[in-house]
Amino acid sequence: MCRLGVAQMGQRMSLTDRAKWNGAAGSYDGFIARAAERRWARFKTELFSDMDGRVLFVAAGTGIDFQFFPPGRSIEAVDVSERMLERAAMRRREYDGQIRLHQMDVRQLAFQDESFDQAYTSCTFCSVSEPVEGLSQLRRVLRPGGTLRMFEHTGSRWFPFNAMLHMCTPFTRRYGPAMNRPTVANVRKAGFEVQSVTPHYLDVVKSIEARKPVG
Numbered sequence: 001m002c003r004l005g006v007a008q009m010g011q012r013m014s015l016t017d018r019a020k021w022n023g024a025a026g027s028y029d030g031f032i033a034r035a036a037e038r039r040w041a042r043f044k045t046e047l048f049s050d051m052d053g054r055v056l057f058v059a060a061g062t063g064i065d066f067q068f069f070p071p072g073r074s075i076e077a078v079d080v081s082e083r084m085l086e087r088a089a090m091r092r093r094e095y096d097g098q099i100r101l102h103q104m105d106v107r108q109l110a111f112q113d114e115s116f117d118q119a120y121t122s123c124t125f126c127s128v129s130e131p132v133e134g135l136s137q138l139r140r141v142l143r144p145g146g147t148l149r150m151f152e153h154t155g156s157r158w159f160p161f162n163a164m165l166h167m168c169t170p171f172t173r174r175y176g177p178a179m180n181r182p183t184v185a186n187v188r189k190a191g192f193e194v195q196s197v198t199p200h201y202l203d204v205v206k207s208i209e210a211r212k213p214v215g
Contacts, residue, residue: 029052037064040151043200044068044122047151047207050076053117056141057099058106058134059124060084065093078104098198106134114143121150126181135190142212148192150208154183157203184208 045068060077092099119138128134192210200208
């Protein structure tokens with residue numbers, strides 16, 4: 001694995017994204033964990049249950065998803081925010097397995113090509129600037145045939161939800177996620193083969209499973 005120093009990596013990160021999530025670190029658990037995480041726990045547990053081999057988890061945040069990981073896995077977890085990672089470090093101690101934390105921007109991953117068997121995301125690509133670039137980095141670090149599994153909040157194809165999400169996005173993306181991301185289309189643009197899309201709430205919250213082509 002190739003790894004850059006934190007100071008060097010920090011110069012390459014998006015200062016806007018980093019500052020946004022550093023600022024949110026203190027209130028993130030109270031805003032997210034008590035409601036949304038209970039609501040989506042069953043779906044996340046099911047998605048993460050297939051973790052196997054060398055696993056990359058993107059946007060570790062404060063580590064609230066670690067509780068849904070199957071035990072005994074070896075996981076590299078990244079996040080753009082050092083303050084989020086400080087909180088995640090406390091939850092890492094409670095995990096029955098190995099989680100290594102790295103401060104990295106998903107658009108500039110400091111891992112070697114084809115070095116992971118699987119990559120996972122959880123409510124991540126509604127917030128990444130240049131999402132196709134970030135997804136292309138995930139494709140780069142996955143081995144041929146490697147899998148991408150995502151639990152994501154996305155835009156909607158249905159009226160009036162699509163109109164509502166478009167209206168909300170200029171406000172929400174200043175403080176967190178964009179509400180209208182075409183994430184499934186972005187996964188395809190990044191060169192993945194989408195194998196399944198499972199809606200959990202209308203067509204807004206969904207699980208996406210994709211594969212890096214072989215050859």
